Amino acid sequence: MSQTFENSYAPPLKGSPAIARKRLNKAKLWRRIKPFVYLAPAIILLSVWMYKPLITTFYLAFHKWNMVPGTEKKFVGFENFDKLFHNPAFMDSIGNTVFYTVGLLPFSILIPLVLAVVTNNMNGKMKNFYRGIFFIPMILAPVSVSAIWRWLFHPSNGVVNHIMLKLNWIDQPIAFFSDANFAKWIILLITGWKMIGFSVIMFSAALTSISREYYEAAAIDGASSMRQFVNVTVPLMSPMIMFMLMMSILFSSQWTFAYIDILTTGGPYGTSTNIYYEMYRYAFSNLNAGFSSAAALVFFFLFGAIALLMNAASRKLSFYDN
Amino acid sequence: MNQRSPVLAFLRHGALALMCIIAIIPLYWMVISSLKNDSEIFTDSFFPNAPTFSNYTYAFSQMPIVRMIFNSFAISIMMTFLQLATSLLAAYALVRWRFRGKGLIFSVLSLTWLIPFQAIMIPNYVLVNDLGLNDSMLGIVLPFCVSTFAILSLYQSFQAFPSVLIEAACIDGMNDWDILMRLIIPNIKSGIASLGIISFINAWNEYLWPMLITKKMEHSPIQIGLKLFVNSDTNMWGSLMSATTVSCLPILLIYLLLRRHIVDSFIRFGIK
Numbered sequence: 001m002s003q004t005f006e007n008s009y010a011p012p013l014k015g016s017p018a019i020a021r022k023r024l025n026k027a028k029l030w031r032r033i034k035p036f037v038y039l040a041p042a043i044i045l046l047s048v049w050m051y052k053p054l055i056t057t058f059y060l061a062f063h064k065w066n067m068v069p070g071t072e073k074k075f076v077g078f079e080n081f082d083k084l085f086h087n088p089a090f091m092d093s094i095g096n097t098v099f100y101t102v103g104l105l106p107f108s109i110l111i112p113l114v115l116a117v118v119t120n121n122m123n124g125k126m127k128n129f130y131r132g133i134f135f136i137p138m139i140l141a142p143v144s145v146s147a148i149w150r151w152l153f154h155p156s157n158g159v160v161n162h163i164m165l166k167l168n169w170i171d172q173p174i175a176f177f178s179d180a181n182f183a184k185w186i187i188l189l190i191t192g193w194k195m196i197g198f199s200v201i202m203f204s205a206a207l208t209s210i211s212r213e214y215y216e217a218a219a220i221d222g223a224s225s226m227r228q229f230v231n232v233t234v235p236l237m238s239p240m241i242m243f244m245l246m247m248s249i250l251f252s253s254q255w256t257f258a259y260i261d262i263l264t265t266g267g268p269y270g271t272s273t274n275i276y277y278e279m280y281r282y283a284f285s286n287l288n289a290g291f292s293s294a295a296a297l298v299f300f301f302l303f304g305a306i307a308l309l310m311n312a313a314s315r316k317l318s319f320y321d322n
Numbered sequence: 323m324n325q326r327s328p329v330l331a332f333l334r335h336g337a338l339a340l341m342c343i344i345a346i347i348p349l350y351w352m353v354i355s356s357l358k359n360d361s362e363i364f365t366d367s368f369f370p371n372a373p374t375f376s377n378y379t380y381a382f383s384q385m386p387i388v389r390m391i392f393n394s395f396a397i398s399i400m401m402t403f404l405q406l407a408t409s410l411l412a413a414y415a416l417v418r419w420r421f422r423g424k425g426l427i428f429s430v431l432s433l434t435w436l437i438p439f440q441a442i443m444i445p446n447y448v449l450v451n452d453l454g455l456n457d458s459m460l461g462i463v464l465p466f467c468v469s470t471f472a473i474l475s476l477y478q479s480f481q482a483f484p485s486v487l488i489e490a491a492c493i494d495g496m497n498d499w500d501i502l503m504r505l506i507i508p509n510i511k512s513g514i515a516s517l518g519i520i521s522f523i524n525a526w527n528e529y530l531w532p533m534l535i536t537k538k539m540e541h542s543p544i545q546i547g548l549k550l551f552v553n554s555d556t557n558m559w560g561s562l563m564s565a566t567t568v569s570c571l572p573i574l575l576i577y578l579l580l581r582r583h584i585v586d587s588f589i590r591f592g593i594k
Contacts, residue, residue: 032421034419034498035419037415038411038412038414038415039411039412039415039427041407041408041411041412041468042408042412042468043427045467046430046431046470049442049446049465049468050434050442051430053442053444053445053446053449054442057441057442057444057445060444067444069448069451115341118334118337118338119338130338130341130342131585132585133342134341134345135584135585135588136345136346136349136574136577137345139523139584140527141529141545141569141570141573142529143529143545143546143552144566145348147548147552147562147566148352148563148566151351151355151559152348152351157363157364159351159366163366193345193348196345198588201585201588253438254440257440257529258530262549262552276440279441280443280530284534289444296440296441299438300437300441303438304436307435307436
């Protein structure tokens with residue numbers, strides 16, 4: 001900084017002042033654009049693969065287009081949105097999305113919180129052993145997981161049906177993936193099973209940062225371990241709980257996508273589908289790009305609003321240990 | 323405190339052991355099913371009487387598994403490398419300099435969290451098609467060669483790097499590029515490695531986009547090939563489970579070898 005300051009106020013030297021000034025401007029210009037040169041690959045790629053497509057989705061939402069290259073995109077105004085909200089199947093998929101989002105909360109918040117607290121008091125080796133095992137489902141690919149669960153819950157030959165038959169819990173094997181009473185519960189169960197380990201790890205990390213002194217003080221005051229959990233652990237963990245809550249709500253519909261596609265393709269009769277799967281089907285099965293884009297747009301704004309609200313709420317509700 | 327009561331401790335370990343069983347029994351069932359012979363596959367014995375590898379030979383003869391595993395590795399390594407490269411440069415710029423528009427860049431980066439892939443899949447699909455990259459590995463990699471999650475995580479790691487050292491290097495006449503390559507990167511290697519592992523696992527497990535792009539088994543990553551096998555409705559459960567075992571193996575091996583590292587990096591960076 002100081003160098004440019006001096007130079008710009010120094011009297012022009014004899015000789016070749018024009019060149020000196022040019023070089024100076026060049027240096028100044030370079031300093032100004034340097035950060036953007038380093039940022040360029042990331043920004044250009046983001047624009048090409050995220051923001052420009054998002055704008056195109058905006059555009060497509062108001063058009064009718066069958067995704068065939070070279071065909072005309074017909075402007076239809078708000079027709080796509082209008083049809084969308086008068087489509088009972090889409091309304092059902094919203095209901096299912098809420099079901100998955102709420103149903104996942106025990107798996108992403110409640111059970112992991114308890115597991116993290118219980119393992120936290122153990123010695124290092126046991127703790128790492130348990131947490132290491134809980135974490136395994138998390139790193140497996142959705143397709144592999146679907147294949148395994150499909151086999152476990154196979155209608156005629158699956159081990160779950162075998163065992164339940166043997167124990168006389170059921171008279172006939174259940175067709176889990178094609179029975180409307182079970183399909184979405186199975187999807188929820190798989191997503192939750194995969195989710196637990198990750199949440200345990202996140203909560204454990206937050207727990208280690210809580211000072212032991214609080215618990216000692218609470219114990220001296222005669223607080224039971226249940227009260228310690230409610231009055232010490234939960235408030236001090238609230239930033240992490242809010243964070244996981246937000247992740248769970250924003251992403252649960254995306255996490256269930258692969259299982260829906262592989263295990264039930266949304267069926268039977270659309271009872272296990274969710275909004276993201278419907279968007280995918282509008283586009284790639286019905287070849288109705290406008291409809292899919294309109295749905296995408298609605299939920300882009302809806303989830304955006306939820307994220308903003310939750311962000312504000314977490315700032316208010318979170319309790320920080322200063 | 324009642325934590326010392328043996329009954330409670332017993333109950334606690336019992337409950338945890340149950341959770342562990344729930345977590346890994348599907349995997350156990352996958353492995354033993356893959357080793358059972360045709361007469362045993364439909365029974366629920368928890369241990370194969372006569373373990374056989376015939377399911378594996380059948381699966382390998384039915385699908386180009388080696389080729390698909392190779393594709394998966396190629397795609398995941400390319401994605402990881404490109405994500406690390408673009409985010410190292412971007413994070414460096416954000417930490418190193420103050421400049422106009424920085425706030426805007428941060429909002430541009432964080433807003434991408436709210437864009438679900440389903441909202442941009444149609445235009446991206448059209449673009450990849452127009453580029454003639456349909457059914458190719460490059461087509462799978464391209465939309466994922468930048469990750470805002472990686473940029474923001476590296477930004478955090480970079481911030482922890484003492485700025486005094488950077489200033490000293492500046493005075494010594496090191497240029498900006500060398501400061502990044504020879505001073506910062508060697509010193510936060512482990513953080514970069516952790517991020518690389520997460521990127522690799524995410525890339526390996528990616529589903530929707532590779533499914534849209536690939537058409538032939540020879541060009542698809544193992545996950546998509548496996549999906550085609552699952553949906554083909556054969557009753558070859560033994561070989562399906564052996565193919566599934568093979569598809570999980572690389573990730574499980576990485577996990578076994580680098581468990582501490584992986585768990586730590588997930589804590590540090592979270593998931594996307």
